[in-house]
Amino acid sequence: MATDLTEAPFTSIPDVFDPACSSRHALELIASKWAMLIISALEEGPMRNAALMRRLGDVSQKMLTQTLKELERNGLVIREDKKTVPPHVEYSLSPVGRSLSETLLVLDRWAETHFGALDAARERYDAERGK
Amino acid sequence: MATDLTEAPFTSIPDVFDPACSSRHALELIASKWAMLIISALEEGPMRNAALMRRLGDVSQKMLTQTLKELERNGLVIREDKKTVPPHVEYSLSPVGRSLSETLLVLDRWAETHFGALDAARERYDAERGK
DNA sequence: TTCTATAGTTACCAAAAGGTGCGTAATTGC
DNA sequence: GCAATTACGCACCTTTTGGTAACTATAGAA
Incomplete structure (x- = not known):
């Protein structure tokens, strides 16, 4: 019997560009x-x-x-409630969360390095076209 | 005369955590x-x-x-209009945009690698608390 | 007794993001 | 002459995001 090419293969390579792929949802979660x-x-x-x-x-x-609740739900953040009064709740990164934070810090540093170029470009753009 | 400590120093270290810092705006632009x-x-x-x-x-x-217009405005994307009819417009990355894309590809790969862990955590979370 | 502190929740409202459908220009192929 | 093509702009509508203010519980301090 021939392979059905109209359906996705049983195991497909994860692709953030595929709207149906779960990795796309992961990206959307952190794109905030x-x-x-x-x-x-x-x-x-x-x-x-x-x-x-x-x-x-x-x-x-x-x-x-x-946001913390969503991050906890997806296993990126750990919430520890010490159940005292007044309340004492501590948030920390899970191992998966920590694997992400490394990349995010690179992004932070990118922003801190290049924001000047963005500002300049924006000013030029707004000056040319009708403000 | 004493230094006025109530105001930000003339040149301050860029910090994405500072809501007034322009690098924060840069981050918000790409956090989409x-x-x-x-x-x-x-x-x-x-x-x-x-x-x-x-x-x-x-x-x-x-x-x-x-989104393309905003990226072009901030100098990350270059828009080339060949001014033909029917229209032919090409979009490409600027050098600054390319410096960013490297990090974003790492993020994409993170999502494609860890989405399974997120899915599992979410299912666990939803199962425990009332659906 | 009353006030403070902490980490929330809820209801209500405003603003931003996002979707759909329609209109547009002018050249090429039919 | 007519349709198709391409990259939009615009108007209208819905959904999501985000802000504000009021309320909660209870131990310990004043």
């Missing part, structure tokens, strides 16, 4: 300002809610909680 | 599903509008144009 910054921040060590808020500078409580 | 995929795709060589749509799989014409 807050997710990137949180993971980068946690690379410096475990942190509590208030410390993360201070580190990120302008995140709202809501977005922080929301 | 479409921006990431477009830059990764263009790493394979210059492409026309239709080719990019095919490569990204499920991007709408509107989002593709919109």
Whole structure:
């Protein structure tokens, strides 16, 4: 019997360009300002809610909680609730999360290195076309 | 006269965690599903509008144009209009864009490598707590 | 007794991202 | 003359993201 070429092969090579591939969902999860910054921040060590808020500078409580929950759900972040009163909750990177943070730090450094070029290009662009 | 410590120093070290720092804006620009995929795709060589749509799989014409314009505005992508009819427009990476694509490809490979772990963690998480 | 501290949750609202469909220009092939 | 082609722009609508403010629990300090 002939191979059915109309269907995807049983095992296919993961491809972020394939909208149906699960790796695409993984990419979408981290393609977010807050997710990137949180993971980068946690690379410096475990942190509590208030410390993360201070580190990120302008995140709202809501977005922080929301993003942390998604990262925990996907196994990138570990949440440890010490179950005390007042509450004491610590967030840290899982091993998978740590494997990601290395790359994200490279991205951070890219931004810190090249933002000047972007600023200049933007100014030139806006000056030429009608502001 | 004493140094005014209430204001940022004249030249400060760029920091993506500082909401006021321009490098933070640079990070936000690329912290987007479409921006990431477009830059990764263009790493394979210059492409026309239709080719990019095919490569990204499920991007709408509107989002593709919109994102390309922002990337061009910030100097990451070069747009070459051959001014023919029917139109022929080619998009390619600028040198700065190419310096970014290297890191983004590492991110793509991370997603393609670890998506299984994320899937498993998500399933576990959803199984434990109320679905 | 009342106030403070911590890490949330919820409801409500505003803004941004994103999708769909329609219109457009002018040359080439039929 | 007519249709197809290509890379959009624009208007309208829905969905997602994000912000604000009010509320929760309870030990310990004042």
